[in-house]
Amino acid sequence: MSRLLLRYSTAVLVVLIASEAASGAVVMKAVGGEVSFLLDKPLPPPVSSICWKHKNSDGVVVKAIEWDEEDSFSIPNPRFKGITTLDNNTGQITITDLKVEHSGVYTIEINSKPLEQNFNLIIKEPVPKPVIKIEPAGNPDVVYLACEYSETIIWKNSAGETLKGSPTTFGESLTVKKNGDPKNFYTCTLDNGASSETSDRVYERDLFSGSGSGSGEIVGIVFGIILLIIAIIIAAVILYKRNKNVKERVDEVFPCIKGSYTPANTGAEMTDDKVKQDKQSADVENPNPSPTTDNTNADVENPNPSPTTDNTNADVENPNPSPTTDNTNADGKNSNPGQAC
Missing domain, CATH: 2.60.40 (Immunoglobulin-like)
Structure with missing residues (x-):
């Protein structure tokens, strides 16, 4: 119950706060703040002196600031020096850089006569920023x-x-x-x-797991990053393949990449390679191939060849061939084979 009463009284006091407080108001300010008290009626002329007094919670009364025609302004109490001003035309008092010790009741005297107006000032420490x-x-x-x-x-x-x-x-x-x-x-x-x-x-x-689009936003961000990486890789590959200078520079820095993006061999190229390999193998097996038909195999298949087909076998069967029959021997002995024909 006391807690509720405290809150209710605080709410009532807040309603009464004003930058220029009216008479009888309870004003609440934070430490380091500023307050002004303004009379609700003009000063009664002639005005020869103005004095504001402060009464603390212990009942001690001191002069906050005063003014008179002869001595002008005076601030006798060090508690108010350097922070208090007075408008001698309106009687308004202003106090800056407030401290808790400035709390209390303020009254005013005009020509050494107190007025009925008073102001109750309460100074509090500023509230901290809350954490939920x-x-x-x-x-x-x-x-x-x-x-x-x-x-x-x-x-x-x-x-x-x-x-x-x-x-x-x-x-x-x-x-x-x-x-x-x-x-x-x-x-x-x-x-x-x-x-x-x-x-x-x-x-x-x-506050709640799976609430709203929090997880969706994370998925969207990750997906966007992946797309960006893919786009960068594609751009890099295109640049590597199309720009000769870039390709040479990359090959120098990363020799392992060299040749990774050359076009793949087509079927025709693979066939040509196969033919070349077979030919090389044949050359190894037969270092002196005959440009004509294989006479050795012919000798095996045809033991009696015609004289014009296999001259070698003819030499074997006819040890004394005529000059026109054995061209091979004639060529070996005669440097001018045309005469033999």
Whole structure:
């Protein structure tokens, strides 16, 4: 109950805050901030002196700043020196670089007579930036968001709606259910009446596994990288094959690549290679091939050849051949075979 009363009173005080506070207002400011108190009525002429006084929580009253026609401005208390100014035409006082010690009640005196107006200033330390903690709920479609603070905690979603949290020992907890929208987010705002801070957004896609397009985005990125690599490889191969300078340079740097992208042998080229190999084999087996028919085989198949077909066999059968029959012997003995014919 006391906690609720504290929050309710803080909300009421926030409504009363203004940059130039009206009389009787309770003003809450953060340390390091600035405040101005302005009278709700013009100063009654003639004005010969103005004095602002400060009363702290212990009841001690000191002069914050004063002005009179003879001595002009004066700041007798070191607590307000260098940070306090006074407008002697309107009576407005301004205090900068506020500290907790500046908290208290401020009153004003005109021509040494106090006015009924007063201002209650409360200085607080600025709130820290909250961090939302994610706690499992035992249900894959439900999680708890926790925000720790001793004063006002405000939960909101991405639609700007204010959500109701549940009080805990150190702050508040918000129950979040999966709604299938990965772009939906939640924030936690801390407010002490003097300052406020909001947490970073917590997206639903980070709260539930497989929510929305989070995994899809990852797959898309990976697929895009693969396509880019393939495109680079294709471009490199085309450049290698079409640009002679590039090919020579690559072959020098990477000799193992040389010849990897030459056109494959066609069937005709392979046939030619086979014929060449067979011919080479034949040359090895018969180093002095006869340009005409194989007479050796002919001798075996035809033991009685005609004189004009196999002269060698004819020489064997006829040891005394006529000059016109054995051309081989005639050629060997006569350097002019034409005469024999």
